Amino acid sequence: MPKKNSEPMWCVVMFDLPVGTKKQRSEANRFRNHLFDLG
Template sequence: MSTFSGYRFMWMMVMFDLPVLTKRQRKRATRFRNDLLDLGFEMAQFSVYMKFCGGRPAADALAARVERQVPSEGHVSILVFTDKQYGRMRVFSGGTRETRQTERGQLVLL
């Protein structure tokens, strides 16, 4: 049996709804998005960012780093799920279902 398990590796999704009515709020929302990019997240949708994590300890550490960046206004949700669950995600673009890439382009050392 392989030591690589779709239940062992984790993904993190950060979803947020931040106020952007004032210049200060827009600047803070932009800074939060840039903070996520600096942490290695990729934008899935405008207010949804995702990142592959090696496992639960790495996901917990990353969640703590994201929490330190959360603005004082608005709503931020952090969701952690297994690679197996990620593989079952259904994604549609323009009404057409996209095929998901199952192989990661990232080397994980155990």
């Protein structure tokens, strides 16, 4: 439950996925897009 007079806060998420093959790049891109869809 939020406290009264609370201020908004930023949450920054950084990730680095190792990609070597075309399939890995595709999976990493799908994961990245999924994160964007979540907001």
